[in-house]
Amino acid sequence: MSAEDYVDGFDKILWLDFSGKQDQQIMRIIVDCCLQEKTFNMYYMVLASKICNHDKNHKLILAPGSIQGVRYNGVEMLNRSMNLAKLAAEMLVNFSLSLATLKVVNLANPVEMTPKRIMHFQMLFETLMQTDDALVWNVxxxxxxxxxLEILRDGIVLFIKQHVIAxxxxxxxxxxFKIAKKALDNAAGVLM
Incomplete structure (x- = not known):
């Protein structure tokens, strides 16, 4: 947090030379710092992307199943959830993460999708779908x-229809959403 910019922050993190389980804490700390902000701070996304590009193992830490331990309390719950949703959406848009990380979440399961989770994923998909058409297609x-990933694709379509578009x-x-749906059916994987 004391870094001058993301390059300085990245250099400071590399200088720490963590190993093993300590190394896994880097991304959790970045996410926690991001969640502490009153409004979303793009710095944390840029830093997290740089770290993910440096070491692909850090992507696993950002998977929804890995960060579910984040606790929300009262009024700050909305800000924290929004910051987390925006962080994830921005990581998806710049291709530091893939929607495949959502495979651990059953977006179509009404039992698993509590009101807090619905709100979180609404914000994620709304943020994601507010980018330009080509980015939506490519993501x-x-x-x-x-x-x-067929179950994930079906879950995404159902969730967006029920909780975002509705x-x-x-x-x-x-x-x-029409662009996203066509992209999910794009078996050839052609990018825009």
Whole structure:
């Protein structure tokens, strides 16, 4: 947090020379710092992306199943959930993460999808789908055509229909949803 910029922050983290389980704490600390902010701070996304690009094992720490231990309390719950959703969406948009990390979450299971989780994933998909058409296409097409991700693709479509599009009164998100749905069916994996 005392770094001048993300390069300085990245250098300081590398200088610590953590190993094993200590190394896994780096990403958790970055996420926790991001969640402490009153509004989303892009610095943490840039730093997390740099670390993920340096060592791919850090992507696993950002998977939803790995960060579910984050606790929300009262009023700050909304800010923390929003910051986490925006961090994940930005990581998806810059391809530091893939939607495949969501395979540990059953978006179509009403028991698993508590109101807090629904709110969190609504914010994630709304943020993701507010980017331009080409980014929406490319993010969603990355999980197209992979047989073991069929349940995830179906869950994403169902979740977005029920919890994102159903509450949206504008035309922007439904249009982006059509692009996302076509991208999920893009078995050839052609990017825009």
């Amino acid at each position: 969603f097409t990355r999980i197209a055509g992979i047989p073991e 509450k949206d009164t504008g035309k922007e998100l439904p249009g982006r």
